[in-house]
Amino acid sequence: MNKNILFEIVENILKSQEYDVAAGSEYTGVDLVAKRGGHETFIRYGLTEDDLRNFADAAHGAHRVRGVYEAPGHRTRVAHDALFISDRVTEWMEFFADQYKIRVWDRAEVESRIGRAVLAEAEGTHHDFLEVRERTHQRAAPAPALSPTPAPVPPPAQIPIPTPTLAPTPMPTLPPTPVSPLPGIGAVPAIEDSREVLTIRCAPIRVDEKQAIVTAKGFVSGITDSILEFVPFWNYKCVVDGHYQYKAKSVTISSEGAGAINALNSRKHERVGEVQDQISIAQQNYEIKSAIVTKDEVERMLMGDAIESNKKTITFTNKSGDTIITENRTIKPGAGDIEISTELVYLPVWEVRGRRHSVMIDAYDGSVMTEPVDDDIEFL
Secondary structure: OHHHHHHHHHHHHHHHHHEEEEEHHHOHHHOOOEEOEEEEEEEOOOOOOOHHHHHHHHHHOOOOOEEEEEOOOOOOOOEEEEEEEEOOOOHHHHHHHHHHOOOOHHHHHHHHHHHHHHHHHHHHHOOOOOOOOOOOOOOOOOOOOOOOOOOOOOOOOOOOOOOOOOOOOOOOOOOOOOOOOOOOOOOEEEOOOOEEEEEOOOOOOOHHOOOOOOOOOOOOOOOEEEEEEHHHHHEEEEEEEEEEEEOEEEEEEEEEEEEEEEEEOOOEEEOOOOOOEEEEEEEEEEEEEOOOHHHHHHHHHHHHHHHOOOOOEEHHHHHHHEEEEEEEEEEOOOOOHHEEEEEEEEEEEEEEOOOEEEEEEEOOOOOOOOOOOOOOOOOO
């Protein structure tokens, strides 16, 4: 969204609803302040989680988030709340905003409210643009008294709806984008797809960001942010099948094993069992780690382990007259007796960062990882 055009639209709507609107330059980190009936709402537009954190610091530093206090120069107590607008709201943003009692609107919410305000203006009914709606992931917050809910809008074929304008100036038009099909709403952008498809061999994500943060709270304090990492592993299968003859004895060495090798630090791991060719994720902070340990290095390491773990010592006893001769012989499988197959796959892992430490949460099974997945991770 274009910030300047967005706030021009929002300011026009608020003024038409008898809000006193001023730029937020008086408060660092606030874009707009809307006042009406003893209530002030501090508004900020941002794109990143850092923008939300800065807004929370600014609002809470002045004790102005959903609080009630005796403002300087006021004879009455003034209620405040804070509103953060973003093109896309991540689960971490919702979690953080809920802790700091900040309302958050994504692009779809802004579209809906602008559309309702335009229709209400056209029909001469009342709609409070800043009304507080109950949502499952947000706590209820104090808000100004609301007027009764407007009656349902008749179909446009029955009641023609004139092209709406907002007092005192015409409402500006957003840049050309797909238009919402609602009648009477012009130039309101449609909702964008907020998911991204990654074509990588990867375990499915069964634990979302919010669940990972809840789990991490038992291990780190002062959670600041989180990132989804795709950690490379070499899935492997090793089959040993050898037959040897020494003197009169026949020896068979046979074994089979499977597992995974971390492609960042060479540590052994359980095999990544459930793997899919593509994965769909929300457009959030994520990183696909590049493999450091190569396929050849893994296969050499597995070959050495297979030879050492499958060697056998056999004992021969011979009698020469009254003398008994015992001979020990060690037999190892050869490279030709060992078959190794490897495949590069990715395990999704949430890194949840606190003020001093980080904790890694397996996004497949939700477990706290006790082994570091990367050499540069400071582990608890």
